Amino acid sequence: MPLDTTSHKVPVARSAADLRSAVAAWRAKDETVALVPTMGALHEGHLSLVDLVRTKANRVVVSIFVNPTQFAPHEDFSAYPRTEAADAAKLEGKADLIFAPDAADMYPEGFSTTISLSGVTEPLEGQFRPTHFAGVATVVAKLILRAMPDIAIFGEKDWQQLMVIRRMVADLDIPVEILGGPIMREADGLAMSSRNVYLTPAERAAAGQLNVILKETAISISAGILIPEATKAGAAKILALGFDKLDYLEVREAASLKEFPTGRPTGPARILVAAKIGKTRLIDNMPV
Template sequence: MSVPIVRTVAELRANVADWRREGSRIAVIPTMGALHEGHLSLVRAALEKADRVIVTLFVNPKQFNNAGDLAAYPRTEEADAGKLAPLGAHLLYAPDVHEMYPNGFATTVTVSGVSDGLCGAFRRGHFDGVATVVAKLLLQTGADLAFFGEKDFQQLHIVRRMAKDLDIPIDIVPCPTVRELDGLALSSRNVRLSPREREVAPKLASALFNAAERIAGGVPVDEVLAGAWSAIIEAGYSRVEYLEMRADEDLAPMHELDRPARLLVAAWLGETRLIDNVKVLSRTSIDNAPGERTKLSVTDATI
């Protein structure tokens, strides 16, 4: 069993046209490959809501700030196709750089507001690259639904805003973060961790869940975030880029729990940058928090 692979927009659209004649509902999952269980959970979710599922695989140079990072990003197309086939994905779209950005390409999509701060403050130009390539993928596939993981929560907001502002007729479907049993959010970057770093890595999620519980319990937000920042460093992380509480709906900064919220963090463990986020739960649901740490509950679908 294998998943068909197409590499050009013309091939992709020919397949989509055939499906449309059948009356099929189509979903797309944009990825950069190096697929893990987080990505595969998006495929399963898509198969529940659509008749045909396209997974895209494109390592997008426009969203990398560092040429070394781009060169080091894993290219595992054969293995990725092997993971998709048993699930029943219908097509793998794997264009090359020239197909996505032909000679003379001169357009960049920028999404203001929700791209400010957080990762946007530390990865200049990254979200322009994300918005540009996702806009192209949504238009190329013509899908009805697009599935994105909540691990890249700021990216999810940017994609949603971009699709709305550009009148792209597609539903953006968020899917919960998938975690290892010890709480570490799945990411293609996790393979870079040394054995010792892998032992330390789950303490990032632990600090977030503990902070969310304290905030839900009424402890002042600034006090909690300062303590969580220190706990992450004491656990063995070398640097915290940001640790903030933002509104779940629009990513507005929050300093008190007056509406649904998220805690978002980016921190360095050795040479690896990890991100994560958790909901700040209400008092009535806080007893469920430990279970959320280990259940299938994403990104890098990271684009």
């Protein structure tokens, strides 16, 4: 199947063969390739990744695929926004190719392989979404092996995901450089997310304070307050805003996501939060 050049101004590859053919043509001209994996519903955070990686490679592929294997049965897979036409319009002048396969292409009949990691996948999101990272690792490996880019970039908002992907790439000797892109925030500091569209006006106002509490907690830890004491105070503030549930508010080693046994950071640290308000689950993080 040739590239789809009629639906959108940016060419679209629907199959692995078409993607590889396009990349091979670039490689024949000694051009470097970057991959930006997404699930679509693109916002300024996604586009910042495209802009950043454009400065580091000759060609940019943006994948758009809502990956079913990273959603648990009770999560929002069926409701997740699918806006390919709008996404393609946002990528005009930014991406060289969109890779938009369907589920049957990514997971054909008989597909039976899963990539699972230990350690970095187990805390935080791993406790509350135990099947999530196996789905992420598997689909990211497939996307990278299909495109064989020089660089792949992921947003730092999903910090644990970024650490999982770096671990997987290192462990499996996959020849790609993994970059992290800074978190893009709304004017009040709320981390940009495709799921923010689910928020009611009242929920949106409360959500805008999540990053403020995260920052205050990080500052108190930097000032010498013990991690358990600071995070307990921060958790109370989050629930007082009207959040229905706090899955975690924790400080971890930045790369390994291990706990600090002394209650004080002894190296690079990250504070991470996941909280639910209404039907929307929000995550955020920042350095300590």
